[in-house]
Amino acid sequence: MVKRNRMKHIKENAVGYSFILPSIIGFGLFMAYPLLHSLFLSVMDWNMFKGLSGSTFVGLENYKAVFENEYFRAAIMNNLKFMVMAVPLLLIISLLLAALLNQKIYGRGMIRAMYFMPYIATITAAAVVFSALFHPEFGPVNGLLKLVGIADPPGWIASVKWALPTVALFWIWKNMGYCVVIFLAGLQGISRSYYEAASIDGANKYQQFRHITVPLVSPTTFFLAVTSVIASFQVFAEINVMTQGGPGTSTVTVVYHIYDTAFKRFIMGYASAVSWVFFFVVICITGLQWLGQKKWVNY
Amino acid sequence: MRFTMRKTSISIILFLIGIAMILPVLWMVSSSFKYESDVFKMPMEWIPSYFNPQNYITAITEFPYAAWYLNTAKTTIVVVFLVLSISAMSGYAFAKLNFKGKDIIFFLFISTMMIPIQVRIIPQFMMFKSFGWINSHLTVTMPWAYNAFSIFLMRQFFMSIPNDLIEASKIDGSNAYGTFFKVVLPLAKPSLTALTVLSFTWGWNAYFGPLIYINDNARQLLAVGIATFKAEYADNFAIQMAGATLALIPIIIVYIIAQRQFIEGIALSGVKG
Numbered sequence: 037m038v039k040r041n042r043m044k045h046i047k048e049n050a051v052g053y054s055f056i057l058p059s060i061i062g063f064g065l066f067m068a069y070p071l072l073h074s075l076f077l078s079v080m081d082w083n084m085f086k087g088l089s090g091s092t093f094v095g096l097e098n099y100k101a102v103f104e105n106e107y108f109r110a111a112i113m114n115n116l117k118f119m120v121m122a123v124p125l126l127l128i129i130s131l132l133l134a135a136l137l138n139q140k141i142y143g144r145g146m147i148r149a150m151y152f153m154p155y156i157a158t159i160t161a162a163a164v165v166f167s168a169l170f171h172p173e174f175g176p177v178n179g180l181l182k183l184v185g186i187a188d189p190p191g192w193i194a195s196v197k198w199a200l201p202t203v204a205l206f207w208i209w210k211n212m213g214y215c216v217v218i219f220l221a222g223l224q225g226i227s228r229s230y231y232e233a234a235s236i237d238g239a240n241k242y243q244q245f246r247h248i249t250v251p252l253v254s255p256t257t258f259f260l261a262v263t264s265v266i267a268s269f270q271v272f273a274e275i276n277v278m279t280q281g282g283p284g285t286s287t288v289t290v291v292y293h294i295y296d297t298a299f300k301r302f303i304m305g306y307a308s309a310v311s312w313v314f315f316f317v318v319i320c321i322t323g324l325q326w327l328g329q330k331k332w333v334n335y
Numbered sequence: 336m337r338f339t340m341r342k343t344s345i346s347i348i349l350f351l352i353g354i355a356m357i358l359p360v361l362w363m364v365s366s367s368f369k370y371e372s373d374v375f376k377m378p379m380e381w382i383p384s385y386f387n388p389q390n391y392i393t394a395i396t397e398f399p400y401a402a403w404y405l406n407t408a409k410t411t412i413v414v415v416f417l418v419l420s421i422s423a424m425s426g427y428a429f430a431k432l433n434f435k436g437k438d439i440i441f442f443l444f445i446s447t448m449m450i451p452i453q454v455r456i457i458p459q460f461m462m463f464k465s466f467g468w469i470n471s472h473l474t475v476t477m478p479w480a481y482n483a484f485s486i487f488l489m490r491q492f493f494m495s496i497p498n499d500l501i502e503a504s505k506i507d508g509s510n511a512y513g514t515f516f517k518v519v520l521p522l523a524k525p526s527l528t529a530l531t532v533l534s535f536t537w538g539w540n541a542y543f544g545p546l547i548y549i550n551d552n553a554r555q556l557l558a559v560g561i562a563t564f565k566a567e568y569a570d571n572f573a574i575q576m577a578g579a580t581l582a583l584i585p586i587i588i589v590y591i592i593a594q595r596q597f598i599e600g601i602a603l604s605g606v607k608g
Contacts, residue, residue, distance in 0.1 A: 051511045052434025059425040059444070062481025067447055070455035070462065077457060133352065142346040149594045150353030153360070156590050159540045160562040161582035165363045167565065168572045174375035176362065183377060209356070217598055270451055273542040277562050294453050299547055304457050311454040322449055 077308035084302035091305070098309035108310060110285035111293040112317065114200060118289065119268045119321075122204040127260055130212055134219035135249055148220075152213035159210065163277035166206045167193060193279050196286045203274050203287055210274075211267070215260055222256030223249065254333045262325050269318055290314045360583065367391070367576035374572045390577035398560065399553050400581060406472065407557040411538030413476040418485050418534035419527060426489025427515055431501060441490075448483045456547065463548060474548035475541050475556065485530055492526040493519065525599070532597045539586055557582050 053060075078098055082091035102108050137148060154162065170177050170192035181189040190198040230248045239247070272291045275281060281288040281296070290310065298307035361381070366374045368386045394400065428434070429441045463474050496519060504514040520527075545556040552560070564578040590597065 048432070049434040052428050052432040052437065055424045055428035055432060055511075055515075056440065058421045059481055059486060060440075062421065062478075063444065063447075065462075066459065066478045066481050067450070067455065070458040071450070073458035073461070074454055133349070136345055136349055139345060140342055141349060142342065143350065145595060145598075147346075147349050147353045148598050149591070150357050152594070152598055153357055153587065153590065156536055156539075156586055157360070158558050158561060158579075158582045158586060159542060160558045161579035162359070164561065164565050164575050164579045165359050168366075168374075168575060169359055169362065171375075171572075174572075176375065176377075176379055179375065179377040179379070209359075212356075266449065266451070270453070273540075273558070273562075276542075276546075277565060291451070291453050294456075295543075295547075298457050299460075308457055311451070311457070315450060315454050318451060319449055 074308045074311060077305055078312050079309075080305045082303075082305040084304055094305070098306050099313065101306055102309050102313050107285060107288055107293055108290070108313075111288045111290045114285075114287060115269055115289050115317075118200060118204055118207075118271065119265055121201060122207050123261065123264045123268055125204075126208045126211060126215060126264060127257060129208070130215035130260075131219050131250075131253070131257065133212075134216045134223055135245060137216065138220060138223045148217070151216050154210050155213040157210070159273045160277050162210060163206065163274055166202075166209075167278050170202055194283060196283050199279050199283060199286045203271070203278060206274055206278070207268070207271060211264070215264070218260055219253065219256055222253045226252045251334050255335055258325070258329050258333045262322060265321055265325065266318060269314070269321075290317075360587075363576045363579050363583070366573060367580045369573055371571055371573045374576070387573075390573045391581070393574055394564070394577045394581060398564070398578070399555075400560075402553050403555060403557045403560040404585065406554060407539060410472050410475050410541070410556060411535060413472075414479045414538035414541075415531055415534045417476065417479045418482055418537075419530055421480055422482060422485035422489045422530065423520065423523065423527065424515070425486045426491075427493050427519060429486070429490045430493035431496070431498070431519075432511070444483045444486060448487070452543070456543070460547060468548070470549055470551045470554050472549075472554070475544040478544070479534070479537070485534070488530060489523070489526060492523055496522060528596050528599070535589075 079093060079095055080091045081094045081097065133151065137144065137151075141147070169175055172178065172191040172194040175192070177192070178189040192202045193199050226249065230252070231244055234244050234248055269289075270291055271289055272295065275287055275289055275292045276295070279287040281292050291314075294307050294310050294314070297303045297310065362379075365381050365383060367390055368388070369380075369383045370387050373380065373383065425444075429437065459478070463469060466473075468474050500518060501514055504518045509517065540558055541556060542558045542562075545559045549555050549559070552563075561578055561582045564575050568574045568578075
């Protein structure tokens, strides 16, 4: 009996492992190994032009260089500003739209499809279109602003002050449909009976939204807050197509800085150190969100 | 009566916001048929008085569009296949099978969701270089063999399937694979649809990977190819818009055909966090 049980156990394990084997291989090859290698590179002085033999161990020198580099400092500040500008706005607008869409309305399918379309659109093509729309001299956005009497409209992506907000606007437009759909999924899990009870008690639509919808959808909000923050830190295609980090350092982000030093200037050791500092920052922010969730997320 | 008034006004507001969302796309299509001198004319002409096909002819003859489409279609299909098959199998194992170290492996997998891809992109570049994969489409497809987010998504879904169903299938004489393919997988259709949409957009929008690993223009993918327009025709916005339209139209057509399942799939699956 014991023996049969053991056989069963071995078989069970084998079946289980066979199901996850492809993922394990992928994990090893595309996650575990590159991570360890990257950690190793980050303590080496290695410029790709020198070849591997030209690399020397430098300890934490690269990390010191990261904190002393003004581009990195500008990049991390831009990432934080971008997060603060884009993520709350994205979540608030998406939740409001999802709450409206979750009611009985005409043409729901078509409207949802319109909101979701930017998310599907090829990112660089959309970035090309936005660059033209927000062109400081000829762009239709400024054309319209001049038409309504604003004589000196913003320079958008050509202006140090406006470039980052313009990219943020583009990012919100691109990702809103996804957030709306995820919020809709969350809203559909809220029982109608809460609203019925509240309306019998005389709560108006705003009170119902504030005291039923917002708290009960909070696990979804939390999920989107965590994933959107991580995504906002990884913004890259938008920057590379629309601004190339400029004007000045006004739109340099950490990922753009990594790309620039690693794949344009081939300073691999330093770039690896940047990526680990970056990872640490993302972990800290996600950790803070986890700690903060007790205050506002209702499971 | 009051209800219909309310319903109508909310519908109109949401519809107008929807129009605002797709306005950039409408402007793009309209401008792509204009002469350069008319693109920024104010007040704007939404429907040009004459259709100028020249921008499209220039775009198609000067850039390897057909190759970009084919490459992107090919890699996207492979990405969707990899993500779906591998994530569904792993998600099922983590949800319903028992094996040693299951929880630890799952925790390890999930914790990688926080690791930005940029941390591994440099060693991955060196690895692909030593494999001789630079300029090969393997560089943009194979890394999708591991994707913690979609494993998590599938696990969430499979958790909701009653154990009785799996037991019943076992009693009927199916082995673990039979149960998975014949009983469980057909039930996962909404989640698989959602994952198809997501992985389709991941594949179609891939930018960072091909930008780094592929430098042969004929082997390039659409997202990177399109960006070269802006650099080469910096002053010709009509051509830029034709190029952008060529990139967007196929995906929009696919999307319009499949949009119901697309969005329902995401909304109904376990993407609730």
